[in-house]
Amino acid sequence: MEDYTPSRVDKVLFTLAPCLIIVPALIGFVVIPWGGVWNCPSFNLLGISALHVEGGPVHIAGANINIGVIYLLAVASLGVYGVTLGGWASNNKYSFWAASAPPRR
Numbered sequence: 001m002e003d004y005t006p007s008r009v010d011k012v013l014f015t016l017a018p019c020l021i022i023v024p025a026l027i028g029f030v031v032i033p034w035g036g037v038w039n040c041p042s043f044n045l046l047g048i049s050a051l052h053v054e055g056g057p058v059h060i061a062g063a064n065i066n067i068g069v070i071y072l073l074a075v076a077s078l079g080v081y082g083v084t085l086g087g088w089a090s091n092n093k094y095s096f097w098a099a100s101a102p103p104r105r
Contacts, residue, residue: 006090013089020082028075031068035060 005011038058045051065071087099 006092008091010089010091013085017082017086017089020085021079022082024075024078024082028072030062031065031071033059033061 005014036059038060040055040058042055043053045053063071084096084099087096090096
């Protein structure tokens with residue numbers, strides 16, 4: 001596989017830009033409850049009765065937040081910065097203009 005990099009680009013930022021698009025898309029999945037609820041039993045940590053851990057329900061998800069829809073909208077909006085960074089790192093005024101211009105109606 002060949003990685004095409006135009007001449008006169010900032011190679012570090014030009015390579016970082018796709019990562020800044022993918023990461024917000026992936027961390028949006030953290031609010032999806034993948035496993036439901038697990039009832040954890042009470043136990044002693046390392047067999048020491050002084051380190052007793054009380055059991056109870058544990059939500060199996062990356063983050064148990066009550067504002068899931070607002071979180072998804074906020075994280076999804078961060079992907080725009082990767083597109084703008086890719087246009088700017090290309091060192092081409094037309095690429096930067098296309099990446100940062102609002103869409104036409």
